[in-house]
Amino acid sequence: MKYLIRSLAFVVLLASCKTSKFPDLEDGIYADIQTNKGDMLVQLEYEKTPLTVANFVSLAEGNSEFVSEEFKGKSYYDGLIFHRVMKGFMIQGGDPLGNGTGNPGYRFADEFNDSLKHDKKGVISMANGGPNTNGSQFFITHGTPTHLDGVHSVFGEVIQGLDIIDSIANVPVAAGNKPVDSVIMDHIEIIRQGKAAKKFDALQIMKDYFAEEEARVAEMKKKKEAFLAEAAAQKEKAELTETGLMWLMLEEGDGPKPKEGDFVMVHYAGWLADGTLIDTSDKAIAEQDENFGRIFQMHRGQFGPTQMLNSPDAPLIPGFREGLALMKEGDKVRFFIPGYLGFGDRPRGPIPANADLIFDIEILPSEQQ
Numbered sequence: 621m622k623y624l625i626r627s628l629a630f631v632v633l634l635a636s637c638k639t640s641k642f643p644d645l646e647d648g649i650y651a652d653i654q655t656n657k658g659d660m661l662v663q664l665e666y667e668k669t670p671l672t673v674a675n676f677v678s679l680a681e682g683n684s685e686f687v688s689e690e691f692k693g694k695s696y697y698d699g700l701i702f703h704r705v706m707k708g709f710m711i712q713g714g715d716p717l718g719n720g721t722g723n724p725g726y727r728f729a730d731e732f733n734d735s736l737k738h739d740k741k742g743v744i745s746m747a748n749g750g751p752n753t754n755g756s757q758f759f760i761t762h763g764t765p766t767h768l769d770g771v772h773s774v775f776g777e778v779i780q781g782l783d784i785i786d787s788i789a790n791v792p793v794a795a796g797n798k799p800v801d802s803v804i805m806d807h808i809e810i811i812r813q814g815k816a817a818k819k820f821d822a823l824q825i826m827k828d829y830f831a832e833e834e835a836r837v838a839e840m841k842k843k844k845e846a847f848l849a850e851a852a853a854q855k856e857k858a859e860l861t862e863t864g865l866m867w868l869m870l871e872e873g874d875g876p877k878p879k880e881g882d883f884v885m886v887h888y889a890g891w892l893a894d895g896t897l898i899d900t901s902d903k904a905i906a907e908q909d910e911n912f913g914r915i916f917q918m919h920r921g922q923f924g925p926t927q928m929l930n931s932p933d934a935p936l937i938p939g940f941r942e943g944l945a946l947m948k949e950g951d952k953v954r955f956f957i958p959g960y961l962g963f964g965d966r967p968r969g970p971i972p973a974n975a976d977l978i979f980d981i982e983i984l985p986s987e988q989q
Contacts, residue, residue, distance in 0.1 A: 642780070647814025649673065651680060651776070655702075656804045657788050660760070660781035662744055665774070666820050668733040672746060672754070672775040674825035675728060679756055680808040683823055686830060688725030691716070695807065696724060696756060702803040704759075704796065707789045712747050712759040713805060720747075720796075723755030728829060730754065731773045738768045742778030742785060750913040762789040771921070840910055844895040851895075851978055855956050861946075865939050866956035873950015875985050878930045884944070885925040885984045893976040898969075901926050914970070925984055937962050943981055952982040 641652070642661060651662040666673040678684040679696035687696065702713035703720060715722040729752045738745060738761055745768065747757040760778060762785055778785060792800045812818045858866040878884050889900035897909040903923035906915045928934060930944050939957030947953055959974035967973045 642811065645811065645813050647817060649677070649817045649820060650779075650811040650813070651676070652809040652811060653781075654806045654809065655784065655788070656802075656806060657791075658781060658784040660742075660778045660784050662776045663779045664776040665733070665736060666817070668736060669731045669773060669775040670820075670825055671728065671829055672731045672773050674820075674822035674829075675754070675756075676758070676775065677810050677820075677822040678826055679724060680810050681822070684724070684826065685823065686724070686726045686826060691724055697805050697808045700805050701799070702788055702805070703798055705789060705791060705793050705799050705803070706762070706797050708763045709765060710759040710761050710763070711785060711788045711803075712757065713803075714747070714757040716756070719798075720757070723757070726830075727753050727755055728833075731775075732770055733774070736774035738765045738772070738774060740764060740777070742782050743774055744776045744778065746773040746775065748772065751916045752913050760785055762786070837910070840908070843908070847891075848895045851954075851956075854954060858954075858956055861942065863938075863942060863961060864958050865942050865961055867943060867946060868954045869951065870954055870980065871950075871952040871982075873948050873952075873983070873985065875949025875951075875983075877948045878944075878983065880931055880945070882930050883927050884930055884949070886928045886944070887925050887982040887984065889980045891978045892971065893978065896970065898971055898977075911970070937977075939977070940979065940981070943979070944983070947981065947983050949983050950985045952980065955979045955981060 642650070649664045649666045651664055653660045653662060664673045664676065679687070682693055682695040684691075684696070696716075697714060700713055700716060701718050702711045703715055703718045704712040712720075716724070730746075737743070741761055741763065743761040744758055745761070746754045747759045748754045754773065759772075788803050791803060794800050812820070854868050855866060858868040860866050887901050889902060889905050890898045892898060897905070897911050897915070899915060899918065900906050901923055906912050906923065909915070928936065928944065932941060932945075934941050934944070936944075937957070939955060939961035942961070943953065943955045943957075955978070957977040957979060959976050962975060962977045963971055963973075965973045971977075
């Protein structure tokens, strides 16, 4: 009997060890980031940013089903370094390659909450290469980079160990702001306090997200196929100019025809002949496309009508210049631009050499300019 009591007491002691380091925690989900410079306790905003927290938790606990084979069954962050340290700005880690280019084998979407901002030291946020390209990399602020609000997904803040951020931020760095001596994450321990926190199913949230993402991609594929079918039918009805430009009126306006040398405000969207969106001034079109991240970066997040010069000398591709000269205010026209009236034999970004293009161009009425 005494042995049984001692055994039970030992089990209770083991069960309490996880939280004995932080005995006064309120209900919530926390991450104890243990480094060779000391430990930081992060409170995770699992109710405000459930997807981002689920990603972080499933990686830390090593139960993600979506990581590359080499990471499965492993506590992902154990042994990784803070590979980028910028005093007064942030410390960044979570890259298995240690150079800012690595990921867990998948990407997931941004997740924003207006109450979560980069407005203090200790905010933890996702690092990425553009919109909706989150993986495993994160950063912790050492300053107040509020210009990152709405660009990078905040998902918690350091509530104990702010001095450790200072220690890491002040280490000597080499090229690329990489610490001379490695700052290592030995382990990240996830702590759940309270019923709601213990019910938080990180793995299920990730499963649901990727199921929805798979359905979204399938729907986008259908839309692309429909777009190509529509464009093929329209091309049969399009008018042909002497240069080889083809055009079809989609919506006819009743405004005047701009004079040569006039500036006009234009909405546009351009595709490759295979339906790949290459650029648009319309955020609604961009958001529905798989290339939104790239286009968002091109525009630095600023979408809207673009001022263009209606002139044979305008700095536009030949087909676009010719198309503008055919239009009136209020017209919306679809143009089929052969490669030699596009970018020619100069590949540019996602546009191959001699690529045929499809462009929708709309000249806004004067009252909207």
